Amino acid sequence: MIRLSLPLRQALAKLTLPVLFAVSFGVVLLGRLDVQVGERARSSLADALAPVYAAMAGPLGAVRAGLGGMTGVFSAETENARLAAEITRLRHWQAVALALAAQNRSLKAALHWVPSPAPEFVTARVVADAGGLYARAMLLSTGPNHFVRKNQIVLSDGSLVGRITEIGSRSARVLLITDLNSRLPVLLVGGHGRAILAGTNGPRPRLIFWSGTAPREGEQVVTAGIAAGIPPDLPIGVVHYTAHHIPEIVPNADLDRLDTVQIVSGGVDAPAVSTPSGAGPG
Amino acid sequence: MVELGPAPGIRPRPSLWRRLDSLARAAFPVVCTVLLLLLCNAPFGIPDQTTLAPAVAVVSVFFWTLFRPAAMPALAVFGIGLLLDLLGWLPLGAGVLTLLTVHAVCLRLRRGLARQGFLIIWAMFAAIAAGAAALTWLLVGLLELRLLPMAPALFQALLTTSLYPALAIPFALAHRELAAPEQA
Numbered sequence: 001m002i003r004l005s006l007p008l009r010q011a012l013a014k015l016t017l018p019v020l021f022a023v024s025f026g027v028v029l030l031g032r033l034d035v036q037v038g039e040r041a042r043s044s045l046a047d048a049l050a051p052v053y054a055a056m057a058g059p060l061g062a063v064r065a066g067l068g069g070m071t072g073v074f075s076a077e078t079e080n081a082r083l084a085a086e087i088t089r090l091r092h093w094q095a096v097a098l099a100l101a102a103q104n105r106s107l108k109a110a111l112h113w114v115p116s117p118a119p120e121f122v123t124a125r126v127v128a129d130a131g132g133l134y135a136r137a138m139l140l141s142t143g144p145n146h147f148v149r150k151n152q153i154v155l156s157d158g159s160l161v162g163r164i165t166e167i168g169s170r171s172a173r174v175l176l177i178t179d180l181n182s183r184l185p186v187l188l189v190g191g192h193g194r195a196i197l198a199g200t201n202g203p204r205p206r207l208i209f210w211s212g213t214a215p216r217e218g219e220q221v222v223t224a225g226i227a228a229g230i231p232p233d234l235p236i237g238v239v240h241y242t243a244h245h246i247p248e249i250v251p252n253a254d255l256d257r258l259d260t261v262q263i264v265s266g267g268v269d270a271p272a273v274s275t276p277s278g279a280g281p282g
Numbered sequence: 283m284v285e286l287g288p289a290p291g292i293r294p295r296p297s298l299w300r301r302l303d304s305l306a307r308a309a310f311p312v313v314c315t316v317l318l319l320l321l322c323n324a325p326f327g328i329p330d331q332t333t334l335a336p337a338v339a340v341v342s343v344f345f346w347t348l349f350r351p352a353a354m355p356a357l358a359v360f361g362i363g364l365l366l367d368l369l370g371w372l373p374l375g376a377g378v379l380t381l382l383t384v385h386a387v388c389l390r391l392r393r394g395l396a397r398q399g400f401l402i403i404w405a406m407f408a409a410i411a412a413g414a415a416a417l418t419w420l421l422v423g424l425l426e427l428r429l430l431p432m433a434p435a436l437f438q439a440l441l442t443t444s445l446y447p448a449l450a451i452p453f454a455l456a457h458r459e460l461a462a463p464e465q466a
Contacts, residue, residue, distance in 0.1 A: 016356045017386055024360065024378040028425065031374025038367075038374045045368050049320070057325045064327050128325050131332050132370035133438060134422050134430050173371075180428070201431060256329065 043168035046130070046139055050171035053127040054141040061259070119231045121155065121262040122147065124172070136179040136201055137165070138258065140172045148172050151229050153264040159252035160184075160223060160236045161261060172263075176255055177205050177236065185227050186236060189220040197221070197236065197249060203256075204248040207239065215239045215247045231264060310461040311353040315342040315362055323369050330437070332370060336377065337442040339366050340414050341449045343381050344407055347388040348396055349457050359385045372418070373425035380418045384410060404446055411442035 004012070031038045072079070108115075124146075130139040142148050152164045154174045162182065166173040175182055182199035188210065195210035207215050215221075219239040225232025237249040315338070322335040339362055346354035363378030370377065387410060388395075395406055419435035 017382070017389075020356050020360050021379070021382055021386075024363070024375050024382060027364070027378060028373075028375030032425065042368050042371065049323070053323070053325055060325055060327070126325075128323050129332050130371055132372050133332060133336060133418065133434050134426075135371055137371065180430070181426075201434070257327070 039166055042173075043166055043171070046166075046171040046173065047168040050127050050139060050141040050168075053139070054125060057125065057127055116232060119153075119234075119264040121264045123260055123262050124148075125260050126258045127171075130173050131176075131179075134180065134201065136176040136182075136199065136255075137162070138174050138176065140174060140261065140263075142167075142170060142172050144170050146170070146172075147265060148263055149265075153223075153230055153234070155234065155262045155264060156253040156258055156260075158235065160234050161251070161253045161255060161258065164263065174261070177249075177251065178203060178255060184236075185224040185230075186221050187224040187232070188215050188239070189222055190216055191219070194224055194226075195221075204240070204250060207247040207249065210247075217241050221249055234264075304463040307461050307463045308353050310456065311342070311346040311350060312358045312362070314456070315339065315346075316365060318342065319362070319365055319369060333434070333438050333441050334445075335370055336366060336380075336418065336438065337411075337445045338449065339363070339377070339381060340384055340411055340442050341407075341446050342453075343384050344388055344410060344446075345450055345453050347385050348392055348403070349454075350461060351389065351392065353461060354385070356382065356385060373422055376418055376421040376425060379421060380414050383417060384414050387413075400450075404443075404450075407446050408439075408443040411446075412439040415439035415442065 107113075122142075124140040124142050126138050127141045128139040130137045140148075140154075148164060148167055150164055150167060153160060154162050154164065160177065162174040162176040162179075163184075164172050165175040177184060177197060177199055178201065179199040180201045182197075182205065184197040186195055186197045186207070187193075188195060191213045193210050193212035193215070195207045195215065197205050198208050199205045207221075217239060221236045221239060223230050223232055223234040223236065235252055237251040240248050240250045242248055318338050319335050322331070322338055328334070343354060343359055343362065347359075359381050360378055363381035364374075366372070366377035366381065367374050391406065395403060398406075415435045415438040418438070419430060419432070423430045
């Protein structure tokens with residue numbers, strides 16, 4: 001060990017903080033100039049932590065479910081009444097849907113309709129919130145040797161929740177549709193207009209730049225399928241106008257409580273992803 | 283571990299165990315902060331859980347810089363900030379600069395502030411927490427080249443301030459016992 005004189009040591013101690021400030025400006029510059037550096041560091045950290053968090057998710061989920069069950073007891077009666085009403089409503093819609101499906105089938109048969117291929121997917125567990133203060137994202141544990149690629153679409157119960165933005169060797173980050181940086185071309189089902197779905201970091205993303213007529217309240221919104229890698233006609237949510245008359249989307253998926261999600265590995269224009277089974281369902 | 287009072291005068295010989303013990307005590311603040319940061323990102327499913335890690339980092343850096351600056355050196359603050367940036371998906375450098383600023387301000391205020399009562403320190407911390415939240419907001423906005431909503435920064439400042447007593451009390455206990463190298 002080198003012995004330094006006291007004044008020199010004091011001078012060095014005084015210099016540490018300014019030097020570290022300079023280094024952090026260097027870090028900022030590095031992060032701006034080379035996005036890859038930060039991404040790689042984050043991915044390797046996420047890779048290291050994903051198995052730990054995945055192992056914790058089980059017991060923590062049980063605790064959460066237990067606590068939820070305890071509070072649920074108090075609202076059981078009103079919840080039952082609400083569910084009974086909803087079942088009646090859904091029975092009606094089921095009958096309508098079955099009739100429409102039959103009609104749709106016969107019309108498609110009459111027109112010799114070429115069906116778009118059903119999306120292939122893999123399922124992954126959500127292990128952590130990867131959003132931070134000013135972003136809406138989540139971390140998936142994918143396990144080693146996964147076939148997840150950047151820009152793939154992520155679904156929950158058949159509804160779109162986001163896209164893959166970063167991948168590590170055993171984890172992947174999903175940017176949710178509510179994130180400030182998320183932009184997605186969508187199709188308004190009722191009026192057949194197109195629009196861009198833009199996240200705001202709030203719970204509901206907004207519709208901007210729509211073509212044709214303005215979006216209608218309650219209109220279904222699906223993916224447009226004009227961007228590479230996005231299969232068409234995946235449901236996203238329902239149009240809802242705010243008090244300030246801004247069209248928003250109420251997402252079908254509950255974005256705050258996602259446990260497992262599906263990553264769509266094939267799309268219309270997506271490069272063919274080699275799955276172990278080969279071709280997969282047509 | 284046998285507790286020996288910090289009596290002046292004759293000290294026992296620095297054996298290997300004694301040195302390890304004093305090293306562990308000196309490392310306690312930083313190690314504790316890093317573990318807390320990792321724990322804050324665990325899947326608890328708390329709404330707005332992501333605001334927790336930056337709040338814990340600011341409280342931790344403030345407290346240890348104020349009461350035991352030798353155990354929270356600038357280099358450690360830099361490392362904690364980098365970890366915060368990586369874990370919290372902030373643009374690289376935003377967390378580092380915020381925490382280093384908190385550290386620097388705290389070092390400057392240290393002499394007068396450390397002798398004050400809890401409430402005065404808490405009030406001072408509220409101002410620093412607000413400043414830190416504003417600085418993070420500004421840095422992230424500058425680095426991402428967009429005007430960010432103010433609400434998360436405000437919430438961040440409030441959460442950090444209200445988290446202070448919850449962390450400062452166990453920290454103060456640790457400060458006297460666990461993290462005191464002179465008790466090794």
